[in-house]
Amino acid sequence: MHIRVINPNTTASMTAAMRQAAQQQAAEGTTVSASQPDAGPVSIESHFDEAISAVGVAEEVLKGEREGGIDAYVVACFGDPGLLAARELTRAPVIGIAEAAFHLATLISTRFSIVTSLGRTGIIAEHLLQQYGFSHHCRRIRAAEIPVLDLEHHPEAAFTRIVEECCRARDEDGIGAIVLGCGGMANLTQEISHEVGLPVVEGVSAALKLAESLVSLGLYTSKHGDLAYPLPKAFTGKFSGLSDL
Numbered sequence: 197m198h199i200r201v202i203n204p205n206t207t208a209s210m211t212a213a214m215r216q217a218a219q220q221q222a223a224e225g226t227t228v229s230a231s232q233p234d235a236g237p238v239s240i241e242s243h244f245d246e247a248i249s250a251v252g253v254a255e256e257v258l259k260g261e262r263e264g265g266i267d268a269y270v271v272a273c274f275g276d277p278g279l280l281a282a283r284e285l286t287r288a289p290v291i292g293i294a295e296a297a298f299h300l301a302t303l304i305s306t307r308f309s310i311v312t313s314l315g316r317t318g319i320i321a322e323h324l325l326q327q328y329g330f331s332h333h334c335r336r337i338r339a340a341e342i343p344v345l346d347l348e349h350h351p352e353a354a355f356t357r358i359v360e361e362c363c364r365a366r367d368e369d370g371i372g373a374i375v376l377g378c379g380g381m382a383n384l385t386q387e388i389s390h391e392v393g394l395p396v397v398e399g400v401s402a403a404l405k406l407a408e409s410l411v412s413l414g415l416y417t418s419k420h421g422d423l424a425y426p427l428p429k430a431f432t433g434k435f436s437g438l439s440d441l
């Protein structure tokens with residue numbers, strides 16, 4: 197099967213790291229490809245960044261559908277930007293990394309904490325916990341207080357900050373597992389879990405395995421109801437190419 201990982205930010209090196217992390221977890225016979233929007237934020241750290249990146253996610257799914265042969269998509273940003281819009285555009289399963297991580301964390305612990313990048317993105321995770329029904333499972337949303345691109349530009353310092361915050365969560369929050377709250381942390385999972393001594397759930401890998409499971413079960417995004425294909429209509433201006441999809 198073929199799974200496309202979409203990095204909603206436009207940092208190609210982060211996309212490559214996500215693809216590598218996902219391919220390492222993929223089952224034999226699963227090909228993982230990755231893409232990012234041509235236009236949008238280089239990192240997603242605010243509501244505004246999320247809003248802009250959601251358009252890019254939709255465009256990447258449309259590209260994938262035109263390309264053909266993609267069995268599932270992963271939206272690899274912890275805010276799950278544009279997830280429902282993306283699901284309208286395809287019958288293929290579309291899995292957000294936050295939603296995937298929350299599901300898996302509740303299967304291995306009764307309580308988990310999230311360690312994300314910047315504290316100001318915490319409300320985005322909080323809204324997703326409410327939306328997906330996991331609020332009572334999550335003890336606390338913590339932040340390493342690192343800009344997302346520091347994961348690329350200052351990886352050692354970022355790793356240290358993330359491990360320190362994970363250790364505080366382990367010692368203070370009464371949890372059994374930790375969810376890493378950034379797609380840019382995809383290649384750090386094993387090291388962090390080893391340092392912290394708790395199971396660490398990382399969203400890109402979680403979403404990849406859930407996507408494989410859905411495809412293997414023959415499950416697809418329902419086209420009955422609100423996730424049916426969008427109604428054909430005219431789009432104007434720079435979105436005119438989306439008219440009558």
Ligand SMILES: NC(=O)NC1=NC(=O)NC1=O
Nearest residue numbers: 239240273274313378379
């Ligand atoms: N909370 C986050 O760090 N979200 C993210 N921003 C990105 O650019 N990728 C993420 O996963």
